[in-house]
Amino acid sequence: MKAIMSLGALIGVAGLLLLSGMIVGIVPSDTVRLIEGYMPVQVIAELILFVAGFTGISYMMSAMGMTFPRFWQGISCWAFVLLYLKFRVYPPIPFSVRAMYGTVSLVAVFMWVSANEEDWQKFKQPIMNVLDAKTGGNRLLRYAYLIILPILIGGFSYNAMVPKSEEPIELRTVHPAPPASTKVHGKTYTLQTSQNPYRVNPEGKYDQEYSNANIVEQGMGRLMKPNANPWDKDAQGYLKYVREGGEIFYQNCHFCHGDNLNGRGLHAFAFNPIPANFTDPGTIAQLQETFIFWRVSKGGIGLPNEGFPWASVMPPWEQHLTVDEIWKVVMFEYWHTGYYPRTWD
Amino acid sequence: MKNSFSLKAGVLSLTAFGVILLSGNAGGLAFAADSLPAGFKAGALAPEPSADMIEAGKRVYFTKCVWCHGVDGAGDGPGADRLWPRPRNFNQGTFKIRHTASGELPLFDAKKPVEGQNDLFATVTHGLPGSAMPPWEGILTEEQRLQVLSFVTTQLVKDRKFTDTKSESQTVLQLAELAPIAASEESLKKGAELIVEKKCIECHGVEGRGDGNAFNLKDDWGFSIQPANWHKCWNFRGSRQDPYNVKNIFRTFSTGVNGTPMPSFADNTTVEERWHIANFVNSLCERDGEGKPLPIDPQADKPKINFVVPSGKVEGEISADPENELWTKRARRYIAMGGQITHKPRNFVNRIDDLWVKSLYNETHVVFMFQWDDRTKSVAEGKLPWAPTSVNVEVKEQDPKTGEEGSIAAHQNNYTVYNDAVAMETAIKWKELPAPIKPRYLFGSNEQFPMDIVKWEADGSLRAFKGTGWDKDFEQRFDYEENIKLLFSEWKNGRWTVIIQRPLGDKKEQDYDSDTFFEMGQYIPTVFFAWDGHNGDAGRKMAVSAFYYTFLEPPTPQEAYIYPVAIAAGVVLLEGWILTRRSNKRKAKALSR
Structure with missing residues (x-):
């Protein structure tokens, strides 16, 4: 028991030091980086680690005879969650959302400190002590609260009433419902039945299994399979078309979607919403190839209203590329990220 | 082709060598191994990377790098011709950002991924801001970055050899051991004098906006190259994702930038002088109102963006003088600009990548001040076609x-010159649009969702248009032009300042169907466009921003002074009630005992 708890305490202290070091800037702020796409899981895992750490710390402290009062445990736990949400999570979440999380965690802290009568007594004891003001210190504290609280609350309400400008929040549907079919360069494509004509094996037959076997490997770096180099002079079928798709991508798309298809291209910083990150498991990995074909062909201007067509700088690529080029570049995007397109069934 | 290139590079490096020799003689200095430039020490060449590393690196290269740098590493991959600066041609072994003396190969050791001791590793890790080279940290592992560099340095650098002790040497800037001099006023003053004395301003311009010699500079491959703009340190190639760090400037100044006209100043400056210059250059980089570095967005390595452009209330006339206190005290907003790459003609290389906007308003008008860096003042000759x-x-x-x-890099500075210009576009009837809908950012959606466009051009014209779609010609609004006014426009030392005044508009008097009504306290969708005439910008070839919001700051309402006091009084009452209740309860308890 003690061993487990000391391990927990160690994790807690190390984690706290690391986190505060990263926020203050003593160690590089990307020492432990939040990885895109895994961020929510990562945040939850980190919070669990911290809870374990806090349990350990409080156990160790009481074992060493320095019991940390339940009241301050509750307060500091809540304060920690608030600070964590404010400083750790990047990109930053808006205040209104943080206020929501803050309220939820406040309720959770209350549930924890009032789990049984004894704990609840322990928790509210300090409050009662100040109210009763039996000692000099408590009396002082009581007067302090008497003065500070109205000033603070008055100040907050003044702050809330002074006109301020905050960016209006606009929530947008990232993957709007696709149409049944789309007409590109004069030809109609039914999304449910169309196939990428370049997803073929060296013999020229449509072969999803073959192409799936030759995409880049998942895992750090997302490198190509050693024997599946699209730049191989003898590459035929799928791999040859991947190279052609890549050429189109790096002549047209990387300016926004980035050299690594992560939405960090040259011009990306100027745009809002930021360009899609294809390496995020929430984008092309969730979608069918024909959905991408539709999005690429019609661009931002072709989005339904819930997708905010006015804000998107995504070109309607049918203005710039042929149908064949669009199919190839879509295939390249799946190859380079190592994702399989979703199928309709 | 390739031969002539390496020949050219050879001749160039020979002449460079000659220049160094000559200058060495002229200064009466012996050019010997033991008289290294100040701050440098002789280093050893790193051992050759293992065959395994090179082989593994090939796989990384052909997944990630080949697309721009090309199959033979000649910087001619499929993406190269639409990029400026072009991707690096590795063949000559010419690398920009180094700790080594001018002309030498950069530091690279496949076994030593240490910050400050491995130049190529740092370049791949942090990328080269202001170019298309992204930071690969977090994408490739440390091992993979070393592998791909092992491949590049051994297989794609063809004219030189990283391990050849006969032809190569390493003279390393000891940056870690040189303590920076504090950026005191005295140091900045010395730096300001030194940049004149050392002729920095001949290329970088009097105010360091890179406007000194923006036309005639070429790199080793014959492509146009522009001197750095010291006011945008986040675009420094060698900023290593730490743009306000003076050490980066000191390093670049000490070692020079190989392959470009930027020489090393190691031989003709003392270490102390270099710190003064670095401090001064660093002090020019844009800062906030309090003189603190701008917050940098770690995901873009550019200043963080706030999409609200606040306009401050002024009583009476708004000054047309940018030096007026009203303007100098007013906070400015950074507007990020990208190339217009949605519709033809797309602008792959936008030379204007940000605007600074300030705004003020009074009872009748709203005034916008635009400032942006442009190395050249461009006014079209004759009438535009x-x-x-x-x-x-x-x-x-x-x-x-x-x-x-035929590449975009070769075209630079050869474009037909059109007018520099700036425009702001605001939504018409924005209040009546159903919740999320706005007109399209590019000149509006259609007749139903049009845009109000006010455009200034460097020929002095200020016009108002109505836009009804990205491919629809504008409608000119002469009736509105009578009411807009150009208060100020000036190009000076690489920076445009333009002040435009326009009516606030209101529902009754103005032509509400084509003019934006600037209502106080409301978020008015606004887009900014900018054209650089020397970049051949005209029509849709331009730089664009995302949607921002103009916000006329309302004066503080009286309630803001009354309610908080009432609330505070309420809290006092509540406190009193709680305390009496508690003490009553205690008394009751004591009684019942």
Whole structure:
């Protein structure tokens, strides 16, 4: 028991030091980086680690005879969650959302400190002590609260009433419902039945299994399979078309979607919403190839209203590329990220 | 082709060597191994990377790098011809950002991924801001980055050899051991004098906006190259994702930038002088109102963006003088600008990548001050071949694959010169639009969702248009032009300042169907456009921003002074009630005992 708890305490202290070091800037702020796409899981895992750490710390402290009062445990736990949400999570979440999380965690802290009568007594004891003001210190504290609280609350309400400008929040549907079919360069494509004509094996037959076997490997770096180099002079079928798709991508798309298809291209910083990150498991990995074909062909201007067509700088690529080029570049995007397109069934 | 290139590079490096020799003699200095430039020490060449590393690196290269740098590493991959600066041609072994003396190969050791001791590793890790080279940290593992560099340095650098002790040497800037001099006023003053004395301003311009010699500079491959703009340190190639760090400037100044006209100043400056210069250059980088570095967005390595452009309330006339206190005290907003790459002609290389906007308003007008860096003042000669209202003008976009001679880099400074220009576009009837809907950012959606466009051009014209779609010619609004006014416009030392005044508008008097009504306290969708005439910008070939919001700051309402006091009084009452209740309860308890 003690061993487990000391391990927990160690994790807690190390984690706290690391986190505060990263926020203050003593160690590089990307020492432990939040990885895109895994961020929510990562945040939850980190919070669990911290809870374990806090349990350990409080156990160790009481074992060493320095019991940390339940009241301050509750307060500091809540304060920690608030600070964590404010400083750790990047990109930053808006205040209104943080206020929501803050309220939820406040309720959770209350549930924890009032789990049984004894704990609840322990928790509210300090409050009662100040109210009763039996000692000099408590009396002082009581007067302090008497003065500070109205000033603070008055100040907050003044702050809330002074006109301020905050960016209006606009929530947008990232993957709007696709149409049944789309007409590109004069030809109609039914999304449910169309196939990428370049997803073929060296013999020229449509072969999803073959192409799936030759995409880049998942895992750090997302490198190509050693024997599946699209730049191989003898590459035929799928791999040859991947190279052609890549050429189109790096002549047209990387300016926004980035050299690594992560939405960090040259011009990306100027745009809002930021360009899609294809390496995020929430984008092309969730979608069918024909959905991408539709999005690429019609661009931002072709989005339904819930997708905010006015804000998107995504070109309607049918203005710039042929149908064949669009199919190839879509295939390249799946190859380079190592994702399989979703199928309709 | 390749031969002539390496020949050219050879001749160039020979002449460079000659220049160094000559200058050495002229200064009466012996050019010997033991008289290294101040702050440098002789280093050893790193051992050759293992065959395994090179082989593994090939796989990384052909997944990630080949697309721009090409199969032979000649910087001619499929993406190269639409990029400026072009991707690096590795063949000559010329690398920009180094700790080594001018002309030497950069530091690279496949076994030592240490910050400050491995130049190529740092370049791949942090990328080269202001170019298309992204930071690969977090994408490739440390091992993979070392592998790909092992491949590049051994297989793709063809004219030189990283391990050849006969032809190569390493003279390493000891940056870690040189303590920076504090950026005191005295140091900045010395730096300001030194940049004149050392002729920095001849290329970088009097105010360091890179406007000194923006036309005649070429790199080793014959492509146009522009001197750095010291006011945008986040675009320094060698900023290593730490743009306000003076050490980066000291390093670049000490070692020079190989392959470019930027020489090393190690031989003709003392270490102390270099710190003064670095401090001064660093002090020029844009800062906030309190003189603190701008917060940098770690995901973009550019200043963080706030999409609200606040306009401050002023009583009476708004000054037309940018030096007026009203303007100098007013906070400015950073507007990020990208190339217009949605519709033809796309602008792959936008030379204007940000604007600074300030705004003030009074009872009748709202005034916008635009400031942006542009190395050249461009005014079209003669009459433009199209009407001011034309949207679909004859400007050709860069073809995807042309070879070096036809590439976008080769075209730089050879464009037909049009007018520099800036425009702001605001939504008409924005209040009546159903919740999320706005007109499209590019000149509006259609007749139903049009845009109010006010455009200033460097020929002095200020016009108002109505836009009804990206491919629809504008409608000129002469009735509105009577009411807008150009208060100020000036190009000075690489920076435009333009002040435009326009009516606030209101529902009754103005032509509400084509003019934006600037209502106080409301978020008015606003887009900014900018054109650089020397970049051949005209029509849709331009730089664009995302949607921002103009916000006329309302004066503080009286309630803001009354309610908080009432609330505070309420809290006092509540406190009193709690305390009495508690003490009553205690008394009751004591009684019942």
